[in-house]
Amino acid sequence: MEQTQIPGAGRTRTHTWSDPLASAAAVPTRSGLDFLRAMGEGGIALPPVMSTLAIEPVEVEEGRIVFALQPAEFHYNPIGTVHGGVLATLLDSATGCAVHSTLPAGTGYTSLDLSTRFLRPATVASGRLTCTGTVVSRGTRTAMAEARITDPRDRLLAHATSTCLLFPLTG
């Protein structure tokens, strides 16, 4: 059949996740560090997008978090490399969660922006990528964090900074 020649055929992947509102409901009652540790240890479900893009939690401490990503074909853009948006998702996770790790229970955050720089392309040949997010400045109303993606040879592939707005959670 010609159908086998139609572009788009061929590769298949199945991913699973759980109700994201269940884990979101745990946010107000825990400190950010407790919440993220529980997530890393499996006590709270990982957010769906991490399953969708196969982002893995590695470690967290106050003000710093590490994620990993094994580049795969399903991350690719039209020009044969990992899509910049996949790297941006890693970076945004790292900056946002680094900020979250500094917040007490009852304080929420939202990312106002993400300023990303793409320095080297990532491909399936890059090997497992590490993304480290670090809080640079933590005020009472806003916090600023940066994140870096490196390959196994410790070369910098992408960099981002982000400002998060902090606010009291009600309920």
Place this chain on the structure above:
Amino acid sequence: MEQTQIPGAGRTRTHTWSDPLASAAAVPTRSGLDFLRAMGEGGIALPPVMSTLAIEPVEVEEGRIVFALQPAEFHYNPIGTVHGGVLATLLDSATGCAVHSTLPAGTGYTSLDLSTRFLRPATVASGRLTCTGTVVSRGTRTAMAEARITDPRDRLLAHATSTCLLFPLTG
């Protein structure tokens, strides 16, 4: 089985894509507009990440491209909304492809950066999102584009600007 109580169980999704290097190989031989039109019409496979995140091509002309996204649970972050990285992926696709649509055959591009601002959260209740990318400035060595994500009520959810480096493709 205990497995049903483990967070992360429950939701499943399967997505498919085709060899991304096959479509990437078509880049040097076609103008950007021809390439993107063929992609929109199915003659060239969509890039894998668009299937992974369910980003849909809508329309393209020289210097302007539109994508769409129906927010779904598998796009969610830990705090109960569409992950900023998913929006960044939409925006990066729109800025990069808007620039690509202005390039003749034999000219390549790469995104140097993406500066994203998140203005309103997106959720499954937002309805289908539209992301429009537009070229703002097109030089011979670089081009700059912006992109906007709006909801069905035409409210602005996110905004980005990006600079792309242009270069001759060899081979």
Place this chain on the structure above:
Amino acid sequence: MEQTQIPGAGRTRTHTWSDPLASAAAVPTRSGLDFLRAMGEGGIALPPVMSTLAIEPVEVEEGRIVFALQPAEFHYNPIGTVHGGVLATLLDSATGCAVHSTLPAGTGYTSLDLSTRFLRPATVASGRLTCTGTVVSRGTRTAMAEARITDPRDRLLAHATSTCLLFPLTG
């Protein structure tokens, strides 16, 4: 005298300004639009930096403001063009004041960031530059604005976006 051979000799400029705290004191008691109009009409002193860099107010309405700059030698960087920071100052003035123009008396703002793109160099041959700032999104806790610098032929020289934090002024 050898002094005539020392680099740095030669050009001189004198500029004047008035006590900036006097005008700053007027901020809490007036709406942003009233404050900026009074500044444009001379009832409130222009901020010192505008004199230092010879930035001129042109016009203001709610959510939009225009400044002008005549490029001069004293704006130059080491590589023979107007320093990007001078353009950034114009852009930051335009984004910040565009946001200010939407604020009622008693509401303050501060710029969290400025994301600037330099598209064409400016020189003394460019002619008088126009910088227009426009509010893109106005929330209760933050506002986002963009600004554009154009030359007399309406070519875009620089572009910026900025997010401002809004807060109640006390006293």
Place this chain on the structure above:
Amino acid sequence: MEQTQIPGAGRTRTHTWSDPLASAAAVPTRSGLDFLRAMGEGGIALPPVMSTLAIEPVEVEEGRIVFALQPAEFHYNPIGTVHGGVLATLLDSATGCAVHSTLPAGTGYTSLDLSTRFLRPATVASGRLTCTGTVVSRGTRTAMAEARITDPRDRLLAHATSTCLLFPLTG
């Protein structure tokens, strides 16, 4: 006379500089590090904008440069602090010159963008500010640098990243 009550009266400053095209002419013939060292030592005139804003060179090595600024009233914005554009000028000088310090004779650069974050206000009470620029990534076609402004207590006031385009200088 009422004129003494008109805002805008009062403060005066005179600054001097030299022909910027003379120093710009030295760019193609020297490595960036040689050029910047000569500038720091007075063999090449400082660029005019540094005199206009009273930015002082402190030290330079390959891939890293330090500037200083003593905040003064003539740097002020309408709301009683050092204008963000003055900080952006410092940051842009630091990122651009850090990149320049890595370039051989015959290679030029231009800043494509500057992504600035303002973390704490600067005032005349802040004391002398230090701005350090560092190259983060240096390719053949582009380079990326970051810069930080700190006060005498080593608190971070502002942060920026920038991408520069590199190109062969002709003539």
